Amino acid sequence: MTTQIIPSIDRAQLAEHLAARGVRPTAQRLKIAALLLAVPQHLTAEQIIATLKQSGMRVSKATVYNTLNLLAAHGLVRQVASSDERALFDSNTHPHFHFHDVAGGIWSDVDASQVSFSSFPAAPPGYEVAGVDMTIRLRRIPNK
Amino acid sequence: MTTQIIPSIDRAQLAEHLAARGVRPTAQRLKIAALLLAVPQHLTAEQIIATLKQSGMRVSKATVYNTLNLLAAHGLVRQVASSDERALFDSNTHPHFHFHDVAGGIWSDVDASQVSFSSFPAAPPGYEVAGVDMTIRLRRIPNK
DNA sequence: TTCCTTGCAAAACTTTTGCATTAAA
DNA sequence: TTTAATGCAAAAGTTTTGCAAGGAA
Numbered sequence: 001m002t003t004q005i006i007p008s009i010d011r012a013q014l015a016e017h018l019a020a021r022g023v024r025p026t027a028q029r030l031k032i033a034a035l036l037l038a039v040p041q042h043l044t045a046e047q048i049i050a051t052l053k054q055s056g057m058r059v060s061k062a063t064v065y066n067t068l069n070l071l072a073a074h075g076l077v078r079q080v081a082s083s084d085e086r087a088l089f090d091s092n093t094h095p096h097f098h099f100h101d102v103a104g105g106i107w108s109d110v111d112a113s114q115v116s117f118s119s120f121p122a123a124p125p126g127y128e129v130a131g132v133d134m135t136i137r138l139r140r141i142p143n144k
Numbered sequence: 145m146t147t148q149i150i151p152s153i154d155r156a157q158l159a160e161h162l163a164a165r166g167v168r169p170t171a172q173r174l175k176i177a178a179l180l181l182a183v184p185q186h187l188t189a190e191q192i193i194a195t196l197k198q199s200g201m202r203v204s205k206a207t208v209y210n211t212l213n214l215l216a217a218h219g220l221v222r223q224v225a226s227s228d229e230r231a232l233f234d235s236n237t238h239p240h241f242h243f244h245d246v247a248g249g250i251w252s253d254v255d256a257s258q259v260s261f262s263s264f265p266a267a268p269p270g271y272e273v274a275g276v277d278m279t280i281r282l283r284r285i286p287n288k
Numbered sequence: 289t290t291c292c293t294t295g296c297a298a299a300a301c302t303t304t305t306g307c308a309t310t311a312a313a
Numbered sequence: 314t315t316t317a318a319t320g321c322a323a324a325a326g327t328t329t330t331g332c333a334a335g336g337a338a
């Protein structure tokens with residue numbers, strides 16, 4: 001389980017950021033958002049709970065899950081699709097893709113500008129493309 | 145819950161297919177494989193259990209899960225990464241991508257030949273690309 | 289026999305819900 | 314004062330495990 005120190009971010013600015021998206025900035029939500037939004041990263045609910053508890057905060061699982069779902073619903077974080085059973089939340093809401101080291105469980109971002117398509121399928125009749133999720137699976141090269 | 149009739153596939157041929165990948169072809173495994181491999185499709189463990197039970201077969205959840213994991217480990221089916229909480233298994237093991245109607249929960253295949261990249265990121269140092277998972281999210285066009 | 293597979297139930301996990309309490313507008 | 318958010322525990326849902334029984338080599 002990886003944990004980290006909660007970074008210090010300008011609280012007023014963060015509160016405004018949440019409010020601008022229609023999320024009332026409560027103490028818990030600010031802590032969770034600060035933790036997740038500090039740096040582009042990918043965290044499970046479990047990791048967030050552990051980090052908050054470690055920092056001495058009293059917070060319930062329910063609130064963390066509710067908050068993550070709320071932030072995701074308002075576009076402040078993104079839930080990443082993974083074959084793992086646990087939900088992973090991504091603080092980068094800009095268009096981007098992912099590298100995923102399956103064996104190591106490590107995720108990192110690939111900026112959308114690094115990928116371009118020379119051919120791309122048309123959406124089936126009656127549908128339009130809402131977005132593209134792409135994960136580039138990585139394998140560690142064995143050192144000789 | 146969508147169910148379907150278990151299709152009739154040549155059992156001997158299927159048994160050989162499993163054996164060729166090192167999976168001992170037992171009765172349960174053949175049924176599950178036949179169900180999943182008949183047509184390119186995307187099924188949850190729940191759907192498979194329901195279909196098997198409906199067809200009058202006595203089968204336990206544990207065996208279905210074990211078998212799906214076993215088939216996946218041996219490359220006979222593929223687990224699809226999804227934001228849903230449940231595991232989804234894909235009978236198409238050829239290189240391909242997915243359309244996903246999130247609202248309707250419908251998955252369909254996009255042949256790899258329909259997509260080509262004019263630029264693609266290099267793997268980070270020490271890594272090589274093991275594969276690419278791409279899901280094109282679809283939204284139904286509202287009819288006027 | 290010996291080894292592997294299956295079924296059943298229970299356990300383990302992740303996520304959600306109900307409800308009384310607390311905090312915020 | 315009124316509404317919304319939180320914590321806690323319990324519930325719900327999915328997947329795994331332990332173990333006895335059954336089947337194949």
